Amino acid sequence: MSGSEKEGADSIxxxxxxxxxxDFGNVIIYTGQGGRGISGKQExxxxxxxxxxxxxxxxxxxxxxxxIRGADPNNSFAPKNGYRYxxxxxxxxxxxxxGKAGFRIWRYRLLKIEDxxxxxxxxxxASAVTVLGGGNFAPDRKSMTVQRIVRDTKxxxxxxxxxxxxxxxCNIRITTATGPYAEAAHIRPLGKPHxxxxxxxxxxxxxxxxxxxxxxxxFSVDDNFTLIGIDGTLTVRKGHIIDLEHLxxxxxxxxxxxxxx
Amino acid sequence: MSGSEKEGADSIxxxxxxxxxxDFGNVIIYTGQGGRGISGKQExxxxxxxxxxxxxxxxxxxxxxxxIRGADPNNSFAPKNGYRYxxxxxxxxxxxxxGKAGFRIWRYRLLKIEDxxxxxxxxxxASAVTVLGGGNFAPDRKSMTVQRIVRDTKxxxxxxxxxxxxxxxCNIRITTATGPYAEAAHIRPLGKPHxxxxxxxxxxxxxxxxxxxxxxxxFSVDDNFTLIGIDGTLTVRKGHIIDLEHLxxxxxxxxxxxxxx
Numbered sequence: 001m002s003g004s005e006k007e008g009a010d011s012i013x014x015x016x017x018x019x020x021x022x023d024f025g026n027v028i029i030y031t032g033q034g035g036r037g038i039s040g041k042q043e044x045x046x047x048x049x050x051x052x053x054x055x056x057x058x059x060x061x062x063x064x065x066x067x068i069r070g071a072d073p074n075n076s077f078a079p080k081n082g083y084r085y086x087x088x089x090x091x092x093x094x095x096x097x098x099g100k101a102g103f104r105i106w107r108y109r110l111l112k113i114e115d116x117x118x119x120x121x122x123x124x125x126a127s128a129v130t131v132l133g134g135g136n137f138a139p140d141r142k143s144m145t146v147q148r149i150v151r152d153t154k155x156x157x158x159x160x161x162x163x164x165x166x167x168x169x170c171n172i173r174i175t176t177a178t179g180p181y182a183e184a185a186h187i188r189p190l191g192k193p194h195x196x197x198x199x200x201x202x203x204x205x206x207x208x209x210x211x212x213x214x215x216x217x218x219f220s221v222d223d224n225f226t227l228i229g230i231d232g233t234l235t236v237r238k239g240h241i242i243d244l245e246h247l248x249x250x251x252x253x254x255x256x257x258x259x260x261x
Numbered sequence: 262m263s264g265s266e267k268e269g270a271d272s273i274x275x276x277x278x279x280x281x282x283x284d285f286g287n288v289i290i291y292t293g294q295g296g297r298g299i300s301g302k303q304e305x306x307x308x309x310x311x312x313x314x315x316x317x318x319x320x321x322x323x324x325x326x327x328x329i330r331g332a333d334p335n336n337s338f339a340p341k342n343g344y345r346y347x348x349x350x351x352x353x354x355x356x357x358x359x360g361k362a363g364f365r366i367w368r369y370r371l372l373k374i375e376d377x378x379x380x381x382x383x384x385x386x387a388s389a390v391t392v393l394g395g396g397n398f399a400p401d402r403k404s405m406t407v408q409r410i411v412r413d414t415k416x417x418x419x420x421x422x423x424x425x426x427x428x429x430x431c432n433i434r435i436t437t438a439t440g441p442y443a444e445a446a447h448i449r450p451l452g453k454p455h456x457x458x459x460x461x462x463x464x465x466x467x468x469x470x471x472x473x474x475x476x477x478x479x480f481s482v483d484d485n486f487t488l489i490g491i492d493g494t495l496t497v498r499k500g501h502i503i504d505l506e507h508l509x510x511x512x513x514x515x516x517x518x519x520x521x522x
Contacts, residue, residue: 048439056439062413114375144451144459147444148411148469152323174470176479177517178309178317183408190405198405208409208469209435218437256438 005050008057008065012110013083015070020099020107025077026114027192028067028089030055031099032106042101048256052106059091060216062147064113088113090146093189093215095253109192113146150211156184159203159240167207168235169219169227174207183211187221187246194249201243204234217256221247229257266311269318269326274344276331281360281368283454286338287375289328289350290454291316292360293367303362309517313367320352321477323408325374349374351407354450354476356514370453374407411472417445420464420501428468429496430480430488435468444472448482448507455510462504465495478517482508490518 003009014021014028022029032052035044046052058065067086072078089110099105165180166173174181185206188196196202204221206214213219219229223244226233228251236242264270275282275289283290293313296305307313319326328347333339350371360366426441427434435442446467449457457463465482467475474480480490484505487494489512497503 053439060437060440060442061418062411144412144414146410147413148409149407150323150409151405152408153405157322172470174474174479175519176321176474176477177519178314178477179321181321181473181477208473209433212442212469213435213437216437216439216442218435258436258438 003051003054003058003065005053005057007054008061008063009051009054011066011068012055013068013070014072014075014078015083016072016075016078020097020105022193023069023075023077024192026112028110029193030108030110032108035103035105042099042103042105045104046096046106048106055091055108056094059094059108060147062090062145064088064090064145065110067110095217096256097253148212150183150208151190152184153190153198155198155200156186156203159184159200160205162200162237162240163205166205166235167210168204169206169210169214169230169232171235172207181208182206183208185211185214187242188249194253196246196249199243201241202246204242214250215254217254218258220251220255222251223247228255264312264315264326266314266318268315269322269324270312270315272327272329273316274329274331275333275336275339276344277333277336277339281358281366284330284336284338285453287373288453289371291369291371293369296364296366303360303364303366306365307357307367309367316352316369317355320355320369321408323351323406325349325351325406326371328371356478357517358514409473411444411469412451413445414451414459416459416461417447417464420445420461421466423461423498423501424466427466427496428471429465430467430471430475430491430493432496433468442469443467444469446472446475448503449510455514457507457510462502463507465503475511476515478515479519481512481516483512484508489516 002011012030014023014030020031032046034052035042035046037043055065057063067089068083069078069086070083071081089112092109092111094106094108096104096106160182163182164173165182167182182205184203186196187202187204188194190196190198219227221234222228225236263272273291275284275291281292293307295307295313296303298304316326318324328350329344330339330347331344332342350373353370353372355367355369357365357367421443424443425434426443428443443466445464447457448463448465449455451457451459480488482495483489486497
């Protein structure tokens with residue numbers, strides 16, 4: 001991984017080095033760095049520093065990261081030999097898990113950016129890389145990137161209506177001349193690898209501010225609906241049954257308390 | 262336009278009936294309905310009701326709208342004859358203008374959805390429509406849609422840093438274990454048809470809540486930085502020069518005061 005904590009990660013190499021990585025082509029579950037001994041085995045928890053923090057900066061600022069795949073016989077998306085530049089991905093989310101060796105590892109969900117014209121490959125690796133796709137590397141390309149995508153579902157809309165678009169955390173209701181606005185947050189995320197369900201027991205209604213904070217793990221919710229990480233209690237209306245297993249999943253994989261300054 | 266104020270618009274027809282429509286293929290600037298006399302000329306202001314409001318519901322809830330193009334010799338994206346179903350678009354934004362006839366018209370920026378498998382054509386028009394692309398109309402398609410996309414640019418990041426990620430409206434600073442979070446709002450939007458510049462004098466730093474409200478016209482900013490539509494004053498730090506023409510553009514095209522209840 002190359003880049004910095006301030007500027008974000010410039011590029012990553014997916015090469016089968018981490019036993020916990022998973023490659024679905026357009027979706028990559030990428031493992032953070034650190035905590036491994038000389039043997040290459042995980043021996044300590046990974047910390048949220050350096051390259052691991054740089055990838056979160058990419059997520060929070062919408063900075064794309066270049067993906068380079070190295071040869072790996074166990075990965076059908078990898079090249080047969082050497083290294084290949086495979087274009088830009090965005091960092092969709094991050095969370096932590098207990099890896100196969102029993103230590104905390106940080107994981108990142110990377111999604112291929114299909115729409116935008118690519119950046120050139122990272123300078124440091126350009127000589128080792130085959131550029132795919134013909135390369136429309138205009139230097140004056142407008143560097144507009146996606147910082148955040150809010151997705152919605154049918155179930156989400158029904159739940160927002162149940163709460164009349166009021167945030168379950170701060171109880172504010174954003175109003176506009178054309179109606180109220182709120183966002184539905186899936187407690188256990190949809191899609192690979194979390195595979196949370198699109199059902200009301202896995203959704204809460206939040207204002208955009210608390211949605212961002214929830215997705216980034218700045219707070220979570222205890223089984224009795226007390227908030228963890230920030231003060232307060234989740235407002236739960238009659239008729240809304242939240243699955244406590246989904247809350248446990250969020251606490252286990254997302255909650256990341258703000259360190260004292 | 263078919264649909265409802267509550268459920269959003271189901272489909273629209275782009276047929277050259279409105280003199281103010283503009284068709285760029287993947288981007289359509291669509292004009293609202295109403296205010297036209299028997300002659301077809303605009304004779305009154307358009308109101309934010311019925312179909313015009315339905316399209317805003319699509320925008321705020323992330324509901325796609327089916328686009329049907331009718332024959333129009335002046336539009337190179339239109340079919341030669343009859344009507345054609347041209348797939349799903351999302352409503353990216355809405356604003357108002359004084360149309361060529363001197364009355365207020367509502368306008369909508371529609372962007373083609375490239376990624377997702379299409380819905381079937383609207384029932385009411387299916388018989389008159391040629392379906393393009395072979396039609397992968399699985400009835401069990403997961404109806405996940407985009408409610409909101411926040412885009413970012415290099416200039417945006419610099420401005421967020423100048424404000425240390427503090428909202429210029431409410432002065433809150435969202436913190437997480439991995440750093441602060443804010444969004445950069447372009448005062449005069451980028452891209453067609455607004456073509457606002459990506460320069461600091463056209464950007465303000467907002468929390469997600471106030472970014473949504475600003476984009477939806479729930480508030481705007483006066484030349485002396487007094488907020489209009491909500492109480493308060495925009496905080497402007499030393500070194501940040503805001504172009505008053507961009508503020509005037511936002512007031513003129515976006516500000517849409519909340520009617521008294």
